[in-house]
Amino acid sequence: MNLEELQQIASGVHNENLLFDFEVNVCQGTGCLSQHSDDIKAALEAALAASGKKALIRRTGCMGLCAAGPLVLIEPDAQLLQHVTVKHADAVINSLGATPVAELQCDLRQHFDDQDHVVLENSGRIDPEKIDEYIARDGYQGLVMALTDMRPADVIKQITESGLRGRGGGGYPTGLKWGMVAKAQSETKYVICNGDEGDPGAFMDRSGLESDPQRVIEGMAIAAYAVGASKGYIYVRAEYPLAVSRLTVSLREARRRGLLGNNICGTPFNFDIEIRLGAGAFVCGEETALIASIEGLRGTPRVRPPYPAASGLWGKPTLINNVETFANVPTILRKGGAWFAAIGTAKSKGTKVFALTGKIRNTGLVEVPMGMPLRQIVEGIGGGVPEGRTFKAVQTGGPSGGCIPAELLDIEVSYESLIQAGSMMGSGGMIVMDDTSCMVNVAKFFMEFCMTESCGKCIPCRAGTVQMHTLLTRICDGSGTMDDLDLLVDLCSTVKEASLCGLGQTAPNPVLSTLRYFKQEYMDHIVNKRCTAGVCNINHAAEVIA
Amino acid sequence: MSNSDLKTKLKLATVWLDGCSGCHMSFLDLDERILEIAEYVDLVYSPIVDAKIYPGEVDLALVEGAVASVDDELKIKKVRAHTKFLIAMGDCAVTANVPSMRNPIGPQAILKRAYLENASLQQQIPTIVVPKLLKVVRPIHEFVKVDLYLPGCPPSADTFYKTLKALIAGETPDISAMTRFGA
């Protein structure tokens, strides 16, 4: 494979597409599929056959605006149809080249115009299971360029220049990590893609793997070339069956095209990828626990150092990056590190995909340049909270993150500013809450999550999350005292500073951030025995007697 | 606490909640040293003296036992309200100890065992005179503020002696140097 061959494949796809007057893209992401968009696609095909029009009906990945699903995108005039049902099939086909179906028009220009798609550039545009469609949109150019024109050190230089940082939450400079693995002396090295997305309300990685799997595969192959690995693993949750099946097909396709396997692009570079399924433990998203899980051991983290870059999978130097991190790589190689570095802020480069959920109009997946004010994401792109309600907070960073109140909505989205606000970037979950959410209850919810997901290895996390949850439960049911609150704060500090891995170290964050911005709600529960949001069932009953 | 004026003796109370009275026994093991302590304190309320009503103002209270019944809860709250310095005496008061061993199985199982299965006559669970059991037996600091914890099952007579002497002298006793859980 070389660049000419890639171009031949691409022009083959373009020529094929020229045979059609229209392209009808039907979203087959998990969200739309749950509303039977596969039936819609079948109905559209049937209607098309009957009509005799020349249109390509394409299965695509996620188009982002899940709230308006099932979505259909008609090209060439970029007509986005929302809430399409099987019943609309005939009308949609009849509208091709005629008057658009008025009732289905989705007119949320601002939602899309304010976004900047790098990772999601192909999502909702290509058939995720067809490698040629990915190649037709410049796919695999980065890998071919790297293999044929660049030394591994040049690749790492591009990544370092781009300023890309880990998208799984930590924000560790990707170039630095790659450099460390590249420098490690070993015959065998591994590349692992962390697709164990487990934060409540987060679905960026799932969507990425479902909508554009080849991009992740290409990113991994480039990384493997850069660090000198010949074997890769994609660790993905078993709860993502669609992502797993699309990945399986995509790996086969990539091998068929000679983009995985031995002597890729006629060079001595060999690389192949295996899928490993996670069994549902949140902590397996922590890199050392994930590695233990791939090795077939209990998914528990171990003390670092040594870091996986020095001693990872089976004791070998291992590069482990998140799905979104790898998904950025092909574009960086194709367009150059400097191009990427021009997007974003001084220390946070590029774009970030967020999963907008909760009390917000435009639920779905968005990708914005770093540095965009939070307000623009929530109120502009997200469309704000539903009519008649008032915004209270946005929770970022999942169970490790924190809640950002309305008065801080103007901060920019970057690794640093979110940490400063007492939250974190995390993997990209963004849960919007309005005045019907009780912040003490929110803290309790996340604590329950951490408590259940603690692996049980170290004491502060195993027993500390349980006690924090008990104290929060007391406060929520109205039996909490000021002593309980003091004890809670004290315990937060121990769990944060003494826990072994990131899960425990960040488990107190939802408590600390809600205490920082919504202390009054805690006081209302403890002193006034009332929950202003009307969520908690304040229990006035005395001790239950036998 | 301090008691510089020896003419006004400290008012000492000892209280017995859900415990085996072993702490009181150990306290009595002070033997002749009781006389020395008695120079500084008046025992105003205790299972071993006649007073039936907890006095209005007590300087120092030693509380034995966990809080296991409605009665215990009322008692400890009353004691706290009328006491300057409250000491949790022994593991039952400090950790709920042996009485808490019923917590995993609940009070009904205990009552059934004691009054139905093991009774040869008049098998019935009493409803009058005997106070209602709480669902969970808990240490006293879960109900009231405790000023000093004296773990041990029971704390030794030496521990009592040194602790009381220190408190009388207005010093803070080093508890961990003298006793521990289960001692």
Next chain:
Amino acid sequence: MSAATEIKTLIIDGKDVSARPDQTILDVARENGINIPTLCHLDGLSDVGACRLCLIEIKGQNRLLPACVARVEEGMEVTTTSERIARHRRTILELLFAERNHICAVCVANGNCELQALAQQLGLTHVRFPYRNPALAVDASHERFTCDHNRCILCTRCVRVCAEIEGAHVWDVEGRGADCKVITDLAQPWGDKNSSCTKCGKCVQVCPTGALYEKGKVGVEHPKRPDFLPYLNLMREAQ
């Protein structure tokens, strides 16, 4: 300079000490008479850094490091006790006491228990957290030993000694979070007739609490003797 003679110098609690590069901070501290509390660590077994009692401060780093796994580095300045560390250590012990049913007064290990001794050593006189009092089983099916989950602190010493020293790997951990439990074989009774237990009793000797004990022995009769481990390892290396 050959690796064998390479020596690192560092400061622990204001005291200048020297160490081999492969030594942990805990090793060096103990060699120099500086006591760092531990529960999951045991000389002769691999370290897991799970109990977090041996956390220490290193000058210039905000993060606390477990001394049992942290390697020495040239010029390091280590503080093994500070108000911050002492507070965390006490809290960790409190969490352990509240987690299961540790009723010292009626425990077979009363007087020979590392958890109990540490509480006294670190000045813990009461537990601020509500006791959880879980309903846990006692496995007395084994002819010689008993496993009482009420007293287990999940230090995994039994798991490690059985796998690493005895080579039988009878013990392991099941469940997650607060539901974790040490198990024998695939959660079969310890005394099952098909058990892979070799009845060597090493797990009992290394158990820091009254979770594993020899039947018929209580309290003062039951001192645990985990000190056989370093000797055993030494003898094996010599062979």
